[in-house]
Amino acid sequence: MSATPPLTIVAFALPLGLTHGHPDHAHWTKAIDADPEAAAWPCLRQASVVKRHQLPDDSFNACHEWAWAQGLGWHINDGLVPLAAWQAKRWGWQCPPSHGWAFIDAVNWHINQAHVHLHVPTPITPEESEALLQAMQPFMTQDDIHLHPLHAGRWLAHGPVFKQLPSVSLDQVNGQRIDAFLQPDSVAAQNPAQRQLRRLQNEMQMLLYTHAVNDHRAIALNSIWFSGTGDLPPSTEAAPRAVMLHEELREAWLSHTPTVFLPAFKAVVNDLIAPALMRDEQVLLCNLQRSVLLEAQTPNVLRRLQQRWRPVLLSEVLQ
Numbered sequence: 663m664s665a666t667p668p669l670t671i672v673a674f675a676l677p678l679g680l681t682h683g684h685p686d687h688a689h690w691t692k693a694i695d696a697d698p699e700a701a702a703w704p705c706l707r708q709a710s711v712v713k714r715h716q717l718p719d720d721s722f723n724a725c726h727e728w729a730w731a732q733g734l735g736w737h738i739n740d741g742l743v744p745l746a747a748w749q750a751k752r753w754g755w756q757c758p759p760s761h762g763w764a765f766i767d768a769v770n771w772h773i774n775q776a777h778v779h780l781h782v783p784t785p786i787t788p789e790e791s792e793a794l795l796q797a798m799q800p801f802m803t804q805d806d807i808h809l810h811p812l813h814a815g816r817w818l819a820h821g822p823v824f825k826q827l828p829s830v831s832l833d834q835v836n837g838q839r840i841d842a843f844l845q846p847d848s849v850a851a852q853n854p855a856q857r858q859l860r861r862l863q864n865e866m867q868m869l870l871y872t873h874a875v876n877d878h879r880a881i882a883l884n885s886i887w888f889s890g891t892g893d894l895p896p897s898t899e900a901a902p903r904a905v906m907l908h909e910e911l912r913e914a915w916l917s918h919t920p921t922v923f924l925p926a927f928k929a930v931v932n933d934l935i936a937p938a939l940m941r942d943e944q945v946l947l948c949n950l951q952r953s954v955l956l957e958a959q960t961p962n963v964l965r966r967l968q969q970r971w972r973p974v975l976l977s978e979v980l981q
Contacts, residue, residue: 667957668904669733670938672930673726673833674915675947676954677923680980686918691977693920699928705936706979710959712944717951720842724833726907726948733905741828742892750818751894755810762824765890767832768794768815768883771840771867780840782832783881784913786815793875794883801865805858815883823855829891834950837916859888908934915949947980954980 679690717725722741731743738744746763750756757763768786772779791814802809807821830843852860866886876882914926938945939958947954956979 666903668906668938668941668943669729669946670934670943671726671729671733671905671907671946671948672911672935673724673907673909673948674911675927675930676949676952676980677915677920678918678949679920680977681952682981690920693924694977694980695975697924697976703931703936703976705939705958706931706956706976708959709939709945709956709979711979712955712957714955715953719951721951722828722830722834724831724948724950725953726909726946727831727833729946729948729953730905730907733903735902736895738892738895739828741830742826743831744890744892744894745831746818746824746890747892747894749812749890750810750820753810753818755818757808757820760822760825761820762822762827762891762893763818763820764824764827764829764888765812765832766809766817766819767887767889768870769832769836769885769887770881770883771885776841778840778844780835780838780885780887781881782815782836783879783883784815786883788814790875790879790883791815794870794873797869797873798866798886801862801869805862807862823858824888824891826893827855827859827891829889832887832889833912835887863888910934 677690678684679686680694681687684690715725717728721728723743727743727745731738736744744763746765749765750763767782768791770781770783772781791811794815795809795811795817799809802819802821805821805823807819807823810818812818830840835843863886867884870876870882870884870886873883876884908930911923911926911930914923917923935945935947939956942958945956947956
């Protein structure tokens, strides 16, 4: 039996505008297929589409996070992809067995006519991040939550409240409406951990509303978001395949603009996707809910004739 080929996961590689039924579908399709360099990417246009996959709209984790965990052979549940625990292990940080790990991110909530939009307003300076840490620390300590700075605006945290607590990925909500994730249940139906974190989130919003860190910011850091929860599976076996996750396209994808996305995508095609396919790796292109699995294919005579008669458009591969 041949070994499973390595998997290269490229997150944020499928623009939302290329989704069938999206109001900007025609605009995105035209922009991609009219690009003079798009026709010069045989690695994509000639690749074999192995599988397309669609997640439910209410999935707690983004497609690339699911793919990363499954590629490593982990059997996990929605909302429990252990991204924070994996990061803590990489840094050599430990916590008591009764604690779980999570990310805490400084974010902006924009509330308009009862709709709540979440956004991560970058850049966040190290000085701003340290000031927020000093302000939040006493509240977190009261709830037995311990913070470790990871990078500006993001902290790794551990505490009993995060143990086996499903959470919604920050990638899944960044730049999106979050109403559905904020009010999935009545307060009475929430478990104690959910109520505790909702209370703490409200306290942080009141704290940050008047915090001096926002005096000179164009977009305020007025809330926090918990994500990345879940326990690492026991490391009893080696991963069934080599898996690499690349997230370089995040900011370009969040622009939702072809003129911003396409130059960044070209660089990733040339530097990452084409070499991976040439090495006979599988490449998974993702957005939040959708993925396309590709592998290199040596065209036979019939396929060469078909491609000459009716070349595959890049937008068709990315649909």
